Amino acid sequence: MNSKNKSFPSKILLFGEDSIIFNSWGLAIPYHHYSGELKFDTSLSSSSTDDKVINSNKNLILFKEYLKNFFNDGDYHKVMNNFHFSFNLKLFEKDLLNHKMYFDSSIPEGFGVGSSGALVAAVFDRYGKLNKNKDDNVLIDLLNIFSHFEAHFHGKSSGLDPLISFLKIPILIKSKNECGPVIMPDLEATEAENKRPIFFFINTNRSKKTDVFVSMFMDKYKNDLYFNRLFIDEYIPLNDQTIRLFLGKEWENLYNNFYKISKFQYEHFSPMILPEYKELWKKGLDSNEYYFKLCGSGGGGLILGISSNKESVINRFKNGKIIYK
Secondary structure, eight states: OOOOOOOEEEEEEEEOTTGGGGTOOEEEEEEEEEEEEEEEOTTOOTTOSOHHHHHHHHHHHHHHHHHHHHHHSHHHHHHHHHHOEEEOHHHHHHHHHHSOEEEEEOOOTTSSSOHHHHHHHHHHHHHEEEOOOTTOOHHHHHHHHHHHHHHHHHSSOOSHHHHHHHHOSOEEEEETTEEEEOOOOOTTSOTTSTTOOEEEEEEOOOOOOHHHHHHHHHHHHHHOHHHHHHIIIIIHHHHHHHHHHHHTTOHHHHHHHHHHHHHHHHHHOGGGSOHHHHHHHHHHHHHOSEEEEESTTOSSSEEEEEESOHHHHHHHTTTTTEEEO
8 A cells, every 4th residue: 555654753852851740841852863654564464574564563553452442431532622633543443454554663662762752643643633723722732642642652651752753843841731842053053153062962772661760760759858859959940941051052051051960960860870871971070071961761772962072072982872963
């Protein structure tokens, strides 16, 4: 079956990991280095040797069953009434069974870059419809719809990952009830412009289970009163201010704030930092040559770095793990 397939990118939460669940600001962007799209394979059979395709089709069937149960539940009607959307479950089921639909994705799972979010976005784009009224807050509606959909994969979801993948634009989250598109600073600007630092991602090549590290953080937050107060009184205001500085292109102050975030995470989020990166993390803090921060829950995936010395960073991390700068 021929279809005009749409590609949906992965996402990266630049700022707001962990704190966003406490109503802090968060800044998330689509990351087109990885993406996924729905495809059809009418030749797919149980004897097919492409396990990836077969497993994806099976996973989509499980997702379809989850949605079928959800739509038959009383909660669905509440969601429908509140967020004004429709979903063609029959067509979804037909495409899965008759046309052997699967999700062809390059997005690594367990990296915190939104593999399930892109899948949800692709499915909703093809089979869902938001019935917008003029007074609707469309982004919040989508966020809530996606949180219900993606709950199938994580048990609980903010809906942010599918939203970023669906809209393919940067989103600034100010609270659970306030979010919107944002214009990102031009990171390709010349070095002469305000002496901006360079930003880079390092791929740890390690997958992780997000829920394990989120649970680890929540346990520390609930049981460590000292950490609880530090996180609320220092880390969240620091996170929010850093986002303002980043969007305002106040590079010198941003660099100082990034150092504070990096130091806080090194001292208080130690279990979320891979052992093989702790020494590098500390060297950056001590030398002021570069700083690291977690992207997402930690434990693997990507690390966000910042530096004022492009050549030094390229030389130091020339092992090929830099995938963006």
